[in-house]
Amino acid sequence: MSPPLSKPYLDIPGTTVFDADMARRGYGLNQFCMSLMQAGNRSRFRADEDAYLAAWPMTPEQRAAVRARDYNACIALGGNIYFLVKIGATDGISALQLVSSMSGMSEDGYRHMMLAGGRSPEGNRRLGEHGDAQAPRTAD
Template identity: 60%
Template sequence: MSDPRQDIHAYLAEFDDIPGTRVFTAARARKGYWINQFAMSLMKPANRDRFKADERAYLDEWSISEEAKEAVLARDYNRLLDLGGNVYFLSKLFSTDGISFAEAVSTMTDMTFPEYREMMMRGGRSPEGNRSIKGNY
């Protein structure tokens, strides 16, 4: 295997080994550009109103894949992250829906919001068993 310090792609691929983590790389940014532009458009009240009035019609105005449109409509945030969405941009969608960042993020886990909130109040997810998909740690 090549030295990760010399091969940026190998270095970034190592992040894929962290369970439940999607590092927002330049490749993801390119892949999710239009998802993130859509999400940022929701900063404007008029756009939020248009989106809430007819979500599908508003999404159809964007150069977003059908898969991404379906993920937005289903509020499948993990799928949106896989498609290049950035959680901080997607927070505009959370806000449009009237839910907190923490509540939205809890839907990306296998926990209920109260369980997620309690876990975070206790200091967050334990690193034990969560350092490597390969199980080396």
């Protein structure tokens, strides 16, 4: 296995950048999510999640994150939010409900924050931008 790559964007607090490495890591997870675009697949998934998930080339951690509906873990494991919302839609959850839960905010609070322009970039640009001692992360 090759050594981790140094990527300048890995030190953005609270952000996972979906790059080519993440796309490779999450390929099976994202393909599973895309399968939920078909009504028959949604029905099969709802009827027996474990059996349906077993048909996809996913890691045990990815399957566990899907079963727990831990969308932040899914993203850390290579999931793309545009694909992950298909799980929420299968469960009858709106994109707003899904992303507000990921942020730890209420739906109303999240909606108001986004309508007001989103989160402030202050303190959220890069680790070390204000002289803190945290070192940048490296890719897996």
